[in-house]
Every structure is written in C-alpha cells, then in structure tokens.
Amino acid sequence: MEKYKFIDDxxxxxxxxxxxxxxxxxxKNSALALFSLICEINNVGEEKTIDIEVSGDSLEELMxxxxxxxxxxxxxxEMFFSRFEIIEINENNLKAKAYGEPISPEKxxxxxxxxxxxxLKLEKIKDNYKATISLDI
Amino acid sequence: MKEKIQKINxxxxxxxxxxxxxxxxxxxxxxxxxxxxxxxxxxxxxxxNVACLPGIVExxxxxxxxxxxxxLPMGAVSAFDSEKGIISAGLCGFxxxxxxxxxxxxxxxxxxxxxxxxxxxxxxxxxxxGVGSKGKLRLNYNELDNVMTHGVNWAVENxxxxxxxxxxxxxxxxxxxxxxxxxxxLAKKRGLPQLGTxxxxxxFLEIQKVSxxxxxxxxxxxxIVNKDQVMIMLHCGSRGFGHxxxxxxxxxxxxxxxxxxIWLPDRQLACAPVNSEEGQDYYSAMKCAVNYSFTNRLxxxxxxxxxxEKVFKKSWEDMDMQTVYAICHNVVKLDKIKGREYYVHxxxxxxxxxxxxxxxxxxxxxxxYICKGTELALEKTFGSSCHGSGRAMSRHAALRKFRGEKxxxxxxxxxxxxxxxNWKSFAEEAPGCYKDVEQVVDSVHNAGISLKVVxxxxxxxxxx
Numbered sequence: 001m002e003k004y005k006f007i008d009d010x011x012x013x014x015x016x017x018x019x020x021x022x023x024x025x026x027x028k029n030s031a032l033a034l035f036s037l038i039c040e041i042n043n044v045g046e047e048k049t050i051d052i053e054v055s056g057d058s059l060e061e062l063m064x065x066x067x068x069x070x071x072x073x074x075x076x077x078e079m080f081f082s083r084f085e086i087i088e089i090n091e092n093n094l095k096a097k098a099y100g101e102p103i104s105p106e107k108x109x110x111x112x113x114x115x116x117x118x119x120l121k122l123e124k125i126k127d128n129y130k131a132t133i134s135l136d137i
Numbered sequence: 138m139k140e141k142i143q144k145i146n147x148x149x150x151x152x153x154x155x156x157x158x159x160x161x162x163x164x165x166x167x168x169x170x171x172x173x174x175x176x177x178x179x180x181x182x183x184x185x186n187v188a189c190l191p192g193i194v195e196x197x198x199x200x201x202x203x204x205x206x207x208x209l210p211m212g213a214v215s216a217f218d219s220e221k222g223i224i225s226a227g228l229c230g231f232x233x234x235x236x237x238x239x240x241x242x243x244x245x246x247x248x249x250x251x252x253x254x255x256x257x258x259x260x261x262x263x264x265x266x267g268v269g270s271k272g273k274l275r276l277n278y279n280e281l282d283n284v285m286t287h288g289v290n291w292a293v294e295n296x297x298x299x300x301x302x303x304x305x306x307x308x309x310x311x312x313x314x315x316x317x318x319x320x321x322x323l324a325k326k327r328g329l330p331q332l333g334t335x336x337x338x339x340x341f342l343e344i345q346k347v348s349x350x351x352x353x354x355x356x357x358x359x360x361i362v363n364k365d366q367v368m369i370m371l372h373c374g375s376r377g378f379g380h381x382x383x384x385x386x387x388x389x390x391x392x393x394x395x396x397x398x399i400w401l402p403d404r405q406l407a408c409a410p411v412n413s414e415e416g417q418d419y420y421s422a423m424k425c426a427v428n429y430s431f432t433n434r435l436x437x438x439x440x441x442x443x444x445x446e447k448v449f450k451k452s453w454e455d456m457d458m459q460t461v462y463a464i465c466h467n468v469v470k471l472d473k474i475k476g477r478e479y480y481v482h483x484x485x486x487x488x489x490x491x492x493x494x495x496x497x498x499x500x501x502x503x504x505x506y507i508c509k510g511t512e513l514a515l516e517k518t519f520g521s522s523c524h525g526s527g528r529a530m531s532r533h534a535a536l537r538k539f540r541g542e543k544x545x546x547x548x549x550x551x552x553x554x555x556x557x558x559n560w561k562s563f564a565e566e567a568p569g570c571y572k573d574v575e576q577v578v579d580s581v582h583n584a585g586i587s588l589k590v591v592x593x594x595x596x597x598x599x600x601x
Contacts, residue, residue, distance in 0.1 A: 075377035108269025113231035
C-alpha cells in the first residue's frame with residue numbers, strides 16, 4: 001500500500017495525501033511525507049530517539065498538532081527524523097517515538113513553516129484511512 | 138468570479154461588493170491586462186472572502202504579484218477599522234516580517250565579477266542557509282527577550298550594524314509594544330538558535346548590479362549613483378520563532394472566532410476583535426517576531442560586510458556597504474493614513490508611503506527593483522505596493538518541469554553564479570515559476586502607487 005503521495009494544488013505551497021490501514025499507520029505515514037520534504041529521509045539514520053506526546057480537540061486537530069510538534073523539534077533539537085513509531089493513539093491523544101540524527105546541510109530539504117487548514121481532511125474509506133494535508137513552505 | 142471584475146482604468150480593476158453574498162466592501166486589483174488575465178480565479182475568490190470580515194475598510198486590495206495562498210492571496214492588503222475591526226494571525230501568515238534588506242556598495246561589476254567565484258562560496262560559509270545548517274549565534278533567554286523588545290538596537294549594541302542601519306529600517310527596526318510574555322516557550326526555544334540564519338524556500342541572498350536608474354535624484358539620496366554599481370539583496374524572515382508565534386495564535390484566534398461569534402468564509406482567516414485579548418496579545422507577540430526578523434537580517438548584513446572585507450581586502454565602510462533600506466512584507470501595523478488609523482494587514486505586500494523606498498524582489502534570473510512610495514498609494518492601497526514578482530507555477534509542477542542543476546547551468550550561461558544548500562530549491566525557485574517582474578512593476582508604476590527608481594540584475598545568488 002502506498003504510504004503517501006504529493007498533490008499539485010497550491011501555487012506556493014505543498015499538499016500531500018497520506019494513507020494507512022489504521023490511525024497509527026496514518027499518523028506515521030503523514031510524518032514520513034512531511035520529513036521527505038525536510039530531509040533526505042532515506043539517508044537519515046536513527047542515532048537518537050525523541051518521545052512525543054500530543055493532544056488535540058479532534059482527530060484533525062491531533063494530526064495538525066502532531067506535525068507541528070515535529071516541525072518545531074527540527075529547530076529545538078536540531079534533528080532530522082526518518083522513522084516514527086506511534087505507541088498509543090486515540091481521538092484526542094497520541095504518544096510516539098521519533099528516530100533521527102542531527103541536522104546537516106548534506107541531507108537537508110526545505111524549511112516547512114507550518115501546517116495549514118487548507119483542504120485539511122481525515123477520512124475513512126472502507127477499511128482504510130486517508131489524510132489530506134497542506135504545508136506552508 | 139473574474140467575470141464580475143469591472144475595469145476602472147488600464148491598471149485598476151474593481152470587484153464590486155455585490156459580486157457575492159457577504160462582502161461588506163469592494164475589492165480592487167492593481168494589474169495591467171496581461172497580469173490580470175493570468176491571476177487565478179481562486180485567488181480572486183479569496184479576496185472576496187477577506188471582504189466579508191468584520192470592520193473591513195474599503196477596498197480589499199489585490200496587487201499584481203497576487204497568487205492563490207492559504208486563506209488569502211499572497212500579494213494582498215486589507216485594512217480594518219481601529220475600533221470595530223479585527224486583527225488576524227491568518228491574514229499575516231506564518232512568516233511574520235518576511236522582508237528584504239537592500240545594501241549598496243561602491244564596487245563595480247568588473248571588480249566583483251573578478252572575485253565572484255571566491256565571494257559566493259565565502260558568503261555561503263558565512264551565512265547559515267537551509268534547514269540543515271546550524272546557526273552561529275546561540276542566544277540565551279535574556280538576550281532573546283532583548284531582541285524581541287529592542288529589535289535592531291540589540292544588534293547594534295552587540296556589534297552588528299550601525300545607527301545608520303537603524304535609520305534605514307522600516308519602523309527603525311523595532312516596533313514598540315512588543316511583549317515577550319505573550320510569546321510561548323516553544324516559540325522562544327525555536328528562536329534561540331536561529332538568529333542569523335537565512336532559512337530556505339524563496340529566501341535568498343543575491344549580489345546584483347544596477348542596470349537602470351529611472352529617478353536619478355531619488356537614487357542619489359539612496360547612494361545609488363552609477364549603472365554597474367554592485368548591490369546586495371537579502372530576503373528572509375523570522376524563522377521558526379515567527380512560524381511558531383503564528384501557529385500558536387492561529388489556534389488561539391480560531392477559538393476566538395467561536396467566542397466572539399465571528400462568521401468566517403474560510404477558517405484560515407482566523408482573527409479576533411481589535412480590542413479583545415486575543416487580538417492585542419497576537420499583536421504584541423507578532424511585534425516580537427517583527428523585531429526578531431529585522432535583527433536577523435541586520436546580523437546577516439554584518440556577516441556579509443565582513444565577508445566582503447575578507448574577499449576585497451578593504452573595510453566595509455570603504456566599500457560604502459550601507460543599508461539602502463530594510464522593509465517587511467508580511468505584517469500587521471496600526472498605520473495612520475490620511476488622518477485615520479487602521480490595522481493594515483500586508484501579506485506579501487510592501488509599505489509604500491510617500492517618498493519611502495519600496496523593494497521588489499525578482500527571481501534568481503530576472504531583475505529586482507527599488508521603487509518609491511507615493512501619495513496615490515495612500516489614497517488607493519492604504520500605502521502599499523507589491524513585494525515581488527509572484528509565483529505563477531506550483532512547487533510540485535516546478536519539480537516536474539525543472540532540474541536544479543540545469544537551472545543553475547542556465548543561470549551560469551547568463552553570467553549568474555548560483556549556490557544552494559539543496560539543488561531542489563533551484564528547481565522550485567526557477568525563474569520560470571514566477572510572473573514577469575517587468576509586468577508586475579509596470580503595473581504598480583502606472584497605477585501610481587510606487588514609481589520605478591532603480592532596476593538591478595543578479596550576478597550571484599545563494600539559496601537555502
């Protein structure tokens with residue numbers, strides 16, 4: 001199953017769809033899509049682990065807060081991430097681990113400024129989940 | 138929506154408030170015919186959304202660089218009544234005080250071309266570029282508080298720049314009323330290591346030469362006297378610090394929208410009444426990001442000067458490397474215009490007050506301009522003008538169409554030396570992704586909202 005796909009929609013920004021068989025996979029794949037922009041995700045190792053806890057008023061809010069948290073960690077921890085493990089998730093809370101290594105110019109991608117609400121959507125199609133997310137670059 | 142646009146004259150177009158339900162005021166677009174025809178209908182629709190907001194003052198302005206954004210177009214100006222209006226984190230966007238510094242030199246093209254192959258890598262080493270580079274400064278929380286409240290005065294006190302730089306910066310590089318207590322710990326944590334960093338995306342450092350002088354007298358006042366004089370342009374913003382403040386207040390104001398029962402045509406236009414806590418807290422926090430960003434650009438300006446000193450073996454003062462002007466183009470300001478105060482939201486728009494410089498950035502391969510603001514801008518656009526050439530192609534489409542190394546090769550054939558942290562950014566920012574800056578500047582010039590002073594062409598460009 002495809003993990004994520006970029007969609008041509010916004011003029012100056014970036015939109016992607018992420019997929020998952022369950023919420024854990026959906027949130028993991030959304031984070032992978034985000035970091036495929038921020039760094040060369042396939043070349044980033046797993047030297048360090050960060051524990052993350054995020055909450056939100058709804059599942060959509062939880063997704064936005066999860067991705068925002070990861071964007072902030074790039075600045076505060078100066079790290080690129082390549083693997084994500086969602087430990088626990090429900091509609092309002094998420095516990096996860098992010099694995100990565102210190103930032104470096106050689107493996108850098110773009111700066112993501114924020115997660116926008118443009119066409120933001122989390123949906124269940126038959127037995128699968130799909131998230132549509134737009135980022136300000 | 139575009140079919141409802143009416144012609145005022147060759148450079149001004151009206152979208153009357155009866156174009157759709159809910160519009161409280163008209164919208165107006167400044168553009169020549171070619172530019173107007175190319176503007177997306179969805180971007181025009183976004184202007185009408187802004188025209189629905191409480192306390193909006195006529196008209197909502199679309200500038201010729203406008204293109205579809207999130208919530209509202211980039212290249213838009215909206216002014217709100219200072220009592221009955223709103224202040225909006227959404228209308229300002231993520232990159233608070235994204236802006237441009239223009240720095241002059243007395244060096245000639247010949248002098249710089251000789252050293253360009255040495256200069257560009259030296260600048261690349263001196264200025265942390267892109268998401269992978271660590272900042273060279275590590276502020277503590279006290280210093281960061283000082284940057285927030287004192288802006289470029291902090292920089293000058295710490296050896297970055299001079300009093301001349303302060304004088305030539307919008308707001309003198311420090312908006313009064315910035316309140317660090319309104320900024321989250323997370324924003325501060327992100328701000329500590331990033332002062333003096335360029336970022337990525339459309340941010341750049343460019344070495345340019347003057348190609349045309351249209352207004353000799355005004356150019357002379359800016360210290361620009363010769364064709365082929367070398368100039369420097371620095372474009373960046375408030376980095377993760379400003380992004381986090383925007384993110385935090387978008388959430389706070391989204392709750393305020395419900396609390397104050399404000400109807401929004403698009404949730405991304407999150408806002409709060411001007412005199413509410415959520416409105417004023419955002420304004421005080423936003424000012425912290427504005428001041429951080431002015432400081433960020435001045436710190437880098439000083440590093441650019443030091444790099445020139447090493448390469449050209451002269452002092453920066455001897456090379457006359459003075460700030461021509463430093464402006465912001467993503468900001469909310471309480472401006473007094475023709476005797477009335479408004480909260481003017483400029484998103485991808487530059488202040489264009491009479492006789493003050495307006496800086497318009499082109500692309501890596503095309504010209505940039507310095508213009509001057511006018512009385513007409515006060516009458517027509519709340520003292521505002523365009524900020525750049527404006528994107529015409531998405532990043533996604535750009536990556537399909539262009540390859541970064543090839544774009545760099547094409548620039549080289551034009552005599553422009555490029556260096557990027559990531560070549561992908563050269564594809565995403567290829568000149569072909571943007572509107573024609575000549576048409577954009579032609580539009581603002583002929584509409585009379587800012588007049589051409591100097592045109593600059595790129596010699597070398599650094600990107601994140």
